[in-house]
Amino acid sequence: MTPPKRQQTEEAKxxxxxxxxxxxxxxTRDSEWTGALATKLNQAGECAAIFLAExxxxxxxxxxxxxxxxxxxxxxxxxxADTFALDERGIASCHLTEGVRPSNISRIxxxxxxxxxxxxx
Amino acid sequence: METISTLTFALMxxxxxxxxxxxxLRLIDSALDKGCNINVFAYEGAVYLPFALQEPxxxxxxxxxxxxxxxxxPREWIAALIDKAEGKxxxxxWVNCGxxxxxxGAHQAxxxxxxxxxxxxxxxxxxxxxxxxxxxx
Numbered sequence: 302m303t304p305p306k307r308q309q310t311e312e313a314k315x316x317x318x319x320x321x322x323x324x325x326x327x328x329t330r331d332s333e334w335t336g337a338l339a340t341k342l343n344q345a346g347e348c349a350a351i352f353l354a355e356x357x358x359x360x361x362x363x364x365x366x367x368x369x370x371x372x373x374x375x376x377x378x379x380x381x382a383d384t385f386a387l388d389e390r391g392i393a394s395c396h397l398t399e400g401v402r403p404s405n406i407s408r409i410x411x412x413x414x415x416x417x418x419x420x421x422x
Numbered sequence: 423m424e425t426i427s428t429l430t431f432a433l434m435x436x437x438x439x440x441x442x443x444x445x446x447l448r449l450i451d452s453a454l455d456k457g458c459n460i461n462v463f464a465y466e467g468a469v470y471l472p473f474a475l476q477e478p479x480x481x482x483x484x485x486x487x488x489x490x491x492x493x494x495x496p497r498e499w500i501a502a503l504i505d506k507a508e509g510k511x512x513x514x515x516w517v518n519c520g521x522x523x524x525x526x527g528a529h530q531a532x533x534x535x536x537x538x539x540x541x542x543x544x545x546x547x548x549x550x551x552x553x554x555x556x557x558x559x
Binding site for chain 1: 448
């Protein structure tokens, strides 16, 4: 089925992506795809950011063995960590990997409102 | 005059099983705070989220009776979000997939929940500014 013309036009304008990763990267190897997608999108001239929620915030700790997070920071991929998930897990903002920013979930709502593509993992 | 955004969400997770339920309902709450109308299409196990017969329970491990335990119920969260939308002059339209309801015998839903089909999800999505699908992992 061909989508309505209005929708096609809106999709053509979408250049911003927010990838919401919810899974613990130590348990889910597939979460590497999240980082690869964000990196490739940015390399292709799009604007992709990652929002870590639920157990995904565990990898954002500075002491975590999570090379993907550090690589994403080096690659200038914006990474946000849900403050609710951080609080639940007793992770203070000062213990996050440098470059990972604590953020309220309203950031995802803002992205949806401005027409960005939000992908939930 | 400011345009009101409409956002559509598709949910699939059954209650009491995944953090995604809480996270998505928090996101919907935030979108209401920003003045958005909301559509939700509940698919598969998610049709049990607004199931009217959910009951709180005591917790002997915690040493709590039913009141002290104050066990959270998704049907109450959803009712609160519907009330919040109404209080703000917004709409929160919740559609349960009818086939999924029949399969599970989940017919007793809280007030405000409608029955529909994936075609309704498509219509809601086309009529929205944006759509987010939250699948099971």
